[in-house]
Amino acid sequence: MRLRKVFCTTKQLGLVTYCIPISPGKSRIIAQFPRNLAKTLHRFTPRWWNHITERNLVLDGDMVLLQQQEYLLQQRQSLGSWKTAYKMPTSADRLVIEFRQWFDKYAQGKLPWDKVGINALGYTKINPNREEVLNRYKQHTQHCSSCRGALKNIQNLQLFLLAYFVVVVTIVALIPDASRVQIGIPLAISALLGLGIYAILKLWLEPKFYFIDYIHAEK
Structure with a gap:
C-alpha cells in the first residue's frame, strides 16, 4: 500500500x-x-518514541476491527466468491480487484497453509480478549531493537530512582539537626522529584510498551 x-x-x-x-x-x-x-x-526523534506515540496507535486503532473483518470475510468466502464478499463500488477499488484476480490466477485464491501442515480454518475465530489482540510487547516491543532497548533503559532508570530515594531518605535521617535544613531539605526535594519521575515512567510511559486499550470514542 x-x-x-x-x-x-x-x-x-x-x-x-x-x-x-x-x-x-x-x-x-x-x-x-x-x-x-x-x-x-x-x-x-528516537525511533521508539515515534513507535509508541504514532505507529502503534495506528495499528491499535485497526487491530480489533481487522480480526473481526477477517473472520467475517472468510465465513462469506467459504460460501461464495470474493466478488460477493467485498463491496467495491468505486474506481479506487480497482487495485483490490486486480490483486484478487492475480491471487486467483497464481495462488488459487488462498495462501498455501496446508502445504506446511497448518489448518487455516482452525485459526478462523474472533478473539474477544483485547489484551491479547492489542498486546504491544509480544507483537512489537520484543522484536524491535529500539523499543526493547528503550524499555530496558526505562526500567533501569526506575530502579536507580527508587534506590536514590531510599539512600537520600536514609542520609536525611542521619544528618544532624543543625544541618538538616540547609542540606536535608534540598536532598528531600530531589528525592521527591525523583519519585515523581519514577511514577511517570512506571504508570504512564512503561505501559505503552505493553498494552494500551484503544477506545475509539476517546480518540
Missing part, C-alpha cells in the same frame, strides 16, 4: 506499507514514511 500526502508543491510525506502473512491471522508489517520535510527533527 502506498499513500502520499502533499502539503504544498514541494513538501510531501508518504506512507509505504507491506503486509506479509506469517501464519493464519497474523501478518508482519513493514512500513516506511518517506518525506522531504522536517528531516532534522525526524532524525533526532
Whole structure:
C-alpha cells in the first residue's frame, strides 16, 4: 500500500506499507514514511518514541476491527466468491480487484497453509480478549531493537530512582539537626522529584510498551 500526502508543491510525506502473512491471522508489517520535510527533527526523534506515540496507535486503532473483518470475510468466502464478499463500488477499488484476480490466477485464491501442515480454518475465530489482540510487547516491543532497548533503559532508570530515594531518605535521617535544613531539605526535594519521575515512567510511559486499550470514542 502506498499513500502520499502533499502539503504544498514541494513538501510531501508518504506512507509505504507491506503486509506479509506469517501464519493464519497474523501478518508482519513493514512500513516506511518517506518525506522531504522536517528531516532534522525526524532524525533526532528516537525511533521508539515515534513507535509508541504514532505507529502503534495506528495499528491499535485497526487491530480489533481487522480480526473481526477477517473472520467475517472468510465465513462469506467459504460460501461464495470474493466478488460477493467485498463491496467495491468505486474506481479506487480497482487495485483490490486486480490483486484478487492475480491471487486467483497464481495462488488459487488462498495462501498455501496446508502445504506446511497448518489448518487455516482452525485459526478462523474472533478473539474477544483485547489484551491479547492489542498486546504491544509480544507483537512489537520484543522484536524491535529500539523499543526493547528503550524499555530496558526505562526500567533501569526506575530502579536507580527508587534506590536514590531510599539512600537520600536514609542520609536525611542521619544528618544532624543543625544541618538538616540547609542540606536535608534540598536532598528531600530531589528525592521527591525523583519519585515523581519514577511514577511517570512506571504508570504512564512503561505501559505503552505493553498494552494500551484503544477506545475509539476517546480518540
